[in-house]
Amino acid sequence: MMKPLTQSVAIxxxxxxxxxxxxxxxxxxxxxxxxxxxxxxxxxxxFTYNDTLESISAKGSNYDGGFNNGLDHLDISFYDPFDNLLxxxxxxxxxxxxxxxxxxxxxxGTMAFEDYFDLGAYSEDSEAxxxxxxxxxxxxxxxxxxxxxxxxxxAIPAITVRPATIPLPNGLALFVTGILSLLGLRKLA
Numbered sequence: 083m084m085k086p087l088t089q090s091v092a093i094x095x096x097x098x099x100x101x102x103x104x105x106x107x108x109x110x111x112x113x114x115x116x117x118x119x120x121x122x123x124x125x126x127x128x129f130t131y132n133d134t135l136e137s138i139s140a141k142g143s144n145y146d147g148g149f150n151n152g153l154d155h156l157d158i159s160f161y162d163p164f165d166n167l168l169x170x171x172x173x174x175x176x177x178x179x180x181x182x183x184x185x186x187x188x189x190x191g192t193m194a195f196e197d198y199f200d201l202g203a204y205s206e207d208s209e210a211x212x213x214x215x216x217x218x219x220x221x222x223x224x225x226x227x228x229x230x231x232x233x234x235x236x237a238i239p240a241i242t243v244r245p246a247t248i249p250l251p252n253g254l255a256l257f258v259t260g261i262l263s264l265l266g267l268r269k270l271a
Contacts, residue, residue, distance in 0.1 A: 109134045110154055112246035113193065117214050119234025122163030123225045125201065125214040128246050129174070130155040133190050140174060142184035142200075150179050153186060158201045160212040160225065162233075169212045171203045183213070188243070194218075195241045204228045 111133035117125040131138045132152035140150040154177055159170035173181040185200040195218050202213025205228050216223025216239040223239035226232050 114246045115241050115243045117241050121234040123234035124161040127158035138188040140186045142182040144182045193243045
């Protein structure tokens with residue numbers, strides 16, 4: 083039979099080893115964003131980024147071959163004025179940009195989009211794809227179908243951003259459980 087202190091150390095070591103992969107990704111943060119057109123159409127999604135950078139930016143392959151600086155993941159969904167889902171897509175997965183017209187610039191310090199934005203999906207062969215684009219603080223922004231039909235617009239482009247609420251990773255939950263067990267065993271000793 084293990085002594086309580088030895089058992090406690092074993093629990094903490096096991097929890098730390100399970101949690102280690104999650105600690106390695108601790109520089110990633112998540113945020114939610116929302117675009118609301120003057121006619122009630124909506125675009126919303128989530129993205130994960132490297133929060134140690136002062137600016138996060140990514141462009142699709144249509145722009146000088148594309149690049150990605152700190153954007154890990156980006157999902158976006160489009161809704162009609164009655165909140166019916168029209169379309170959803172992933173523009174960035176594991177740092178790889180899949181939308182060739184993507185334009186994304188985000189300031190983690192101000193939690194705001196900056197400059198031009200183009201999020202969604204486009205194909206000349208399909209009218210069932212959607213994208214939202216514009217320039218922050220200047221001119222209009224638009225939600226369009228890929229057949230060129232404008233469904234909605236904003237007179238002054240605005241995208242609200244807030245930190246996303248994410249559940250504790252399994253490893254971190256086990257770590258917390260291990261610490262609580264350690265504290266409980268110390269009371270029994």
